[in-house]
Amino acid sequence: MIWIVAFVVFIMLAAAIAVLLLDNMVAAVVATSVVSLALTIIFALLRAPDVAMTEAAIGAGLSSLILAIGLKRLGYWKISDAKGEKND
């Protein structure tokens, strides 16, 4: 149990650091969603299924959707990693 939680926490921290270090904005949004999914697993392991469902629906689904819409409105929605094209 403790090793599963440690592994999930490791994934969560790695995804959270990846959000800061990734150059591609779309990949950063996906990494944010990975943080919430790992947190969902921890909530489910701690026997809080209600909180886990809320985290999966709002943290992984809705907030990623709103961040993606924000990227689209600001013009940063680029799937291919073209550095220097938009960074002026």
Add this chain to the structure above:
Amino acid sequence: MTKFASLLFIAGLAFFLMVVTGLLPLGNSPMLIGNAILDSAKEQVGAANVVTSVVLAYRGLDTLGELSILFAAASAVGLLLTKSSFNKPSKNPTNTEESDSGFVAINGIDLIFPLLLVVGMYIISHGHLTPGGGFQGGVVLAIAFAMRSIVRPRGKSIDHGVVTFIEAFAGLSFIVIGLVALYTQGHFLQPMLDQGHFGSLWSAGTIPLLYLAVGLKVGAELAGLILALNTDEVNI
């Protein structure tokens, strides 16, 4: 520098959480109200999911506060976005940059849309029996409608008037149920009606009605919010 500061902040937060976790007496809970609710929730409320009986019966007023916070946030987003569309010169419905998504995205969303609706309604209607409830199911419903309008930006989206009517009706019915309970039972949002057979779908009195109102309100509000964000000053 910003990245370094952020990493330093994350490290500090992790250390803080580690210290707090080390100090907590895990396993033996000191809470008294929680144990009292666990003992008496089955007879007093009749919902198989104790979390639901706390959210809607013991702490129903807090749920009303959460609904009003959501309402304030959605109103603020709508206010800001419609204000920005006032100083646009004219509406251009033929936006060339906004085109429909590809074949796979459109047909995949069309395939998954009824399944998402069924899952959302199941989570809402079984909120008093299984984990989940109005908030989670409402978010699933909102995501279903929002994804459908995102893959077709120029297609016909759901009417804002209908969304506003559903939202207002659901919020009003939540408050009316609470006031009827205040009049007949003496406490705001006290569980009413027959509790039914414990654990069946038609049980726990007014709890499923309240959760249906919460789910419809949350779903309509978030769907309207995402649609307002996604319309991109075309037809707000």
